[in-house]
Amino acid sequence: MEFQEYLEERGKAENTIQTYLGHVRGYILWYEESYGQEMLQLYHVNILDYRSYLENIKRLKYNSIDAKLSALSSYNEFLIENGIQEEQVITAKDRLKFQQMIASPADIEKQEVDEFLQEVLVETGKRNYAIATLLAYAGLRVSESVNILLTDIDFQARELRVIGKGNKQRIVFINDKIIHAVRDYLKERKSQSEYLFVSRKGGKLHRSSVNRFFRQCSDRITPHKLRHFFCSHALKCGYSIPEVANQAGHSSERTTLLYTNTSRREMKEKANRL
Known part of the structure; x- marks a missing residue:
């Protein structure tokens, strides 16, 4: 076409x-x-x-x-x-004007995320645990995670080169959770592929495989929900709006601003006070 x-x-x-x-x-x-x-x-x-x-x-x-x-x-x-x-x-x-969400898109809490990550580790292994940890604590999209090359990650500098939407490149800073998870996975990785995350046959991992293990481990948490969690959690931990926008690869800071809104849980608690 x-x-x-x-x-x-x-x-x-x-x-x-x-x-x-x-x-x-x-x-x-x-x-x-x-x-x-x-x-x-x-x-x-x-x-x-x-x-x-x-x-x-x-x-x-x-x-x-x-x-x-x-x-x-x-x-x-x-x-x-x-x-x-x-x-x-x-x-x-x-174009129809629609009201922006009043509540933050993030609707899962840190404890729920960490319990999910442990479920992924125990039930599906180190590779999937490393992927899920990246999504949760670096804010990556699934497509970005499966396209990471071995040469894109710098453990010493704690940096990850990511190619996002529109082939735009950004540098994402990674924490100890991600470093430990990826290093642990690399110890058992056996492939000559240039890609960081590989399939059982040693080739590039497909995004459908990521979606599959998410469905296996949770009927509630999705890759995109982990991205929402990262943005909300990062702001709570002191990141500025421009910093989160850069980490997540948002094309506009207006997208990031949504995560400064009240959470759904807080809104429900307020409703019960009426």
Whole structure:
């Protein structure tokens, strides 16, 4: 798909590309089912109808609708650049304004995280324990963790080079928990692969393997929840907002600000005082 190449040329992350492609395919399917003809270009009135369909029929949350419209906006730019249509039909006014979360996205506490990490160690081994510890105490994304090279980690400097979204590089500082976990894993690692975390066959580990051991060890904690935990916990431990944004690879500090909000637990406690 030419749109995929267009996104790749603009340095979009693989997950973002696949999400955008899915959103565009969803719109094309809706268009063809609604109007009985092939979709050749975008029309403003159709976009408004689609937005109404998502909001009132599908009952999607505003942030989900906004994500779909964002993908269509990029597709609109692609169509213009390729001479398929002339005007940008999706504007900022068309994007639904949605209320930012009042509660912090983090909903797990440190004790729960540490109990989960121990479960991972006991039930699935040192490699998975090292991965989960990295996610919890360095704030990495799963895609970032499986792409770490052996040469990216510097134990003496306590630094880790990470390639994030859009192939942006950052330096993440790592603590004793991570260093001990990774070193312990490396003692039993037997592979010539350049990647730090390898599969049983010795090749690069796939993100699906990470998701699999998370499901095995918890029906509540996910890799993304550990990332939320890191951001919230780091702020509580004295990190500044810019420091957390850098560690987690947030493109905007506004994302990091969400973690300064009251926790769900605290909000529920306050509700019981009413």
